[in-house]
Amino acid sequence: MPAPIALVDCNNFYASCERVFQPALRGKPVVVLSNNDGCVIARSNEAKALGVEMGAPWHLNRDRFEEQGVIVRSSNYTLYGDMSARVMRILGESVPEIEIYSIDEAFLGLAGLETRMDTHLRQIRATVLRWTGIPVSIGIAPSKTLAKVANRIAKKSPESGGVLALMTEAEQTAALARLELTDLWGLARRMEARLHALGITTPLQLRDADPKWIRGHFSVVMERMVLELQGEPCMGLDHQPAARQTIMASRSFGRPVETLDEMEEAVATYISRAAEKMRRQNLVTPALQVFLITNRFREDEPQYSGQHTVHLPIATADTSRLIRGALHGVRQVWREGYRYKKASVVCLDLHSAEQIQGTLFHQADAPERRQLMASLDAINQRFGRGTVSFAASGTRKAWALRSDQRSAAYTTRWNELLAV
C-alpha cells in the first residue's frame, strides 16, 4: 500500500483572505474581481449559493450584485501571497513532506503517520484556522488524483468536518460515483467529449477501463489518470518544484489601443515588470515573445492576433535590453487599423546565471573552459555583474560547447559579441 497523500485546499481562498481583514464580511456573499475589475475570480459560499458564476463579467452583473447584496472586492495579490505563505508554513511544520502546488493548495506526504492520520490532519486544519483565519479542506488518498477527489467531497459534505480519507476501494467507489467526468483533476470539456465518443461517461467507467487501451486512444496523460484513479500513484510529491521556465506579463486594456505609440508604451511597462521578476529570482532569458490581440467579444470588429519571437543577442534580465527587444517584437507584430484589447510578453527558457555558467563549464573541453570563463568575466565586467551570463541564442541544449561544427558556430557568435 503506497503512503497516503493529503491535499490541503484553502476554501474560496481570495474571498477568505478578504474576510480575515474585514470580519464584517463573514456570513455575507463576497466576490473578488480580477485585474481592472474585469470579472469574478473568487466567491464565498454565500455568493455561490446566489448563483454567481466563476468568471462572470462584472459589467454585466453590477446591478444584479447590488440587488442581491453581493459585496465586491478588487483583488490584492500581495495580501493573498502573504496569507498563503503563512498557511504553507504551518503545513510544512506539521508533516514530514510538503509540495506547495499553488497559492492555495499543497500536497502532504503522510508516510509514518498512517495510524493517526485523521486526528493529526484535523488538528492541522484547526491550527490553520486559528492562526490565520483561513478555512481549509483536506482529502486523503493513495494518489494525488484520488486526493483531489477526496478533497472535493470533503468540501461538499458538512458531515466530513472538512477532512475525508479515501483509502479503501469501497470508499473510492462511493466517492467517484458522486462525481462527473469533468470533476476529475486534469479532465475538461474536450477530453470529456472524446471519452463520451468511446462510451465512457462516468468517473467509475474511466477508472475501470484498461489503461493500455486508454493510452492507445489518448496519451500517457490519460493513462496515468486511470492508474491514479485505480489507486496506483503515478505522480510523486515534488519536494522542490523546478524553477520557472517562463515568466509572462499580460494585461487587458481598459479601452482599446489603436496607436503604435500607445502599444509600445504598454509593452515597455510589461517587459519591465517581467524583468524585475526575473532579477528577483536571479534568472535571465535568451528570448522573448510578444503577443497582441483584438477584443474577441466584439464580433462586429475585425479580429487579429499575432505573435513574434525575438531572440536576444545575449541572455539577460537587463531592463533596457529587454525593452529594446520587446519593442522590436511589437513593431514586427503590429498591424495598422485594429483595435487592440490585450498585449502580453513572455520571457522564455529562463535560467539562472550560475546554472548556465555551471553547465557550460562542465561540458566544455579544457581550452574551451578557459576561453569560456574569460569570456563570461569579460562580458560581466562590461555589462555589470550578474546581468549578463551567456552569449548565444538558442535553447539550453545548444549552450553546451562541443568540438563539432555547430559549437564552432556558437563560439564564433560569442567572439563576435565580445568584439562589439
Add this chain to the structure above:
DNA sequence: TCTGGGGTCCTAGGACCC
C-alpha cells in the same frame, strides 16, 4: 465602455545530421 493573469505538459511533424 466594460469579459483575468498567470502557468505546465504532451504530441506531431519538419529540418537536419550521420
Add this chain to the structure above:
DNA sequence: TCTGGGGTCCTAGGACCC
C-alpha cells in the same frame, strides 16, 4: 536514380490547471 534507420532539435498547437 535510388532512397533506410536512428537520432536530435525546434516549433506549433492542443489541452488543462489555479
